[in-house]
Amino acid sequence: MQTKADGKKLLRGSLIAFTVLFGTTALTLPLHPAFALSELRHEQGVAQQKPAEDEKAAPVETEQDGEEASPLELPLPDPIVRKNQAVTEPADDAPAEDEPQTPVEVFYDIEKAPEPVRRMRQLIVEAAASGDIERLRPLLGKGVTQTQVSMVESEEGPVETLKGQSGDPDGIEVLAILLDVLSTGFAHVGAGTPDDMYVWPYFAEKPLASLTPPEKVDLLRLVTAGDYADMQEFGSYNFYRVGITPDGEWKFFVTGE
Template identity: 45%
Template sequence: MAVFAQCVRKRTRRLAPPVMALALFLPAFAFAQTGDLAPPPSDAVPLPDPIMRPATPDPDNPLAPPGGSQGGVLQSAEPIIGGSVEDLPVPVQRMRSLIMEAARNADFEALRPLIGTGQNRTQLSFGVVDGDPIEYIRSQSGDPEGYEILAILHEVLEADYAIYDPGTPNEFFVWPYFMATSLETLTPVQRVELFKLLTAGDYENMREFGAYIFYRVGITPDGRWRFFVAGD
């Protein structure tokens, strides 16, 4: 099946290494509106009908397929679409703001302390990232200086967000919310929002694939930058 391998802004670019597990898991993402979260403001983008997600991912790797080697799965609350930025926990707001500021200022070194080290280091790939994480991020850009990838990072965090495993110890926040929607049922307004990140060709390729698979950012409630990845 043809999948997305093009760049936003109509330039060919390289994405993170393909992973079959991602292909199996991504179409199963879903969202639901619940009473646990205040509804989005009146001018928020309307949401498409939900798709079903039968199981929760590994809490240590939110982008891995659900279930273990024994086939066991854990039931979890479905993702929901968040409201305004002000509704986010303060640590999440702060991390989002710091990442966006660094990207906006083209300051790679300002990202370094936000990425962290050891087990808490931000996941930047579905494979192993050897060497300097900043150089790895720069290497994913379509231009040699790495400014394109910073623009993508900033634009992703400008989008609305989704909340995964809401109200559980595994809760985390994901940008953009297209991760938790069906691309088949996007409204015209939502498509305009999506096209801030993708080309029309990217969109059609993702529809064929069955899910949004461009860059996304995850932040935990305590303000840890959990991942910045893309996959095909």
């Protein structure tokens, strides 16, 4: 018959065996902190998001032909002229750089000019050959039909202006130049337009670089070699020239450009 003392011994032995078994199992299991249910769900959400964030934050390395990727470039500034601003367009009447020039029509026979042009030229030649500059006065006109004799406006009359341009007080030098100019060939320019004109000397209407050797001889009958060199530097003929309209009006006798 089992006594109370035997029962106590049996219970104590069972407790000792249970304690040893549980302690051994606890030593072999990993330790984890205890979480409430809400905390456990939060930890699971963070664990799911973390790989995506890490993947997004990871730098992307690009290599081209074994070279390191260039650093990030700053954006270019906006253009000075913006799309909503007005842009100045070149004038429609601006000459094109490569626009071909119309060939100059040159004549050496005065009979090729209209009769009013021939008559006015003959009157000018006769007055200049006389040596009396006053004989030019009735040919120079008055008011709106007055012949232009200077690039600069003046209150003086045309004869007085021409005397002032001459190297002598009587204007003889200017008369001699006038005769020499009218002895050359002439050019017909602006045919059929309001600027229709017969111009002496013809090389006043031609590029200097296009002059032939005989034409250069004609030019050097009027100017010196030094004058010609200056004209080349200037870019065009800039000595005296005469213009007469088809209806016989003496339009200009000027020097310069």
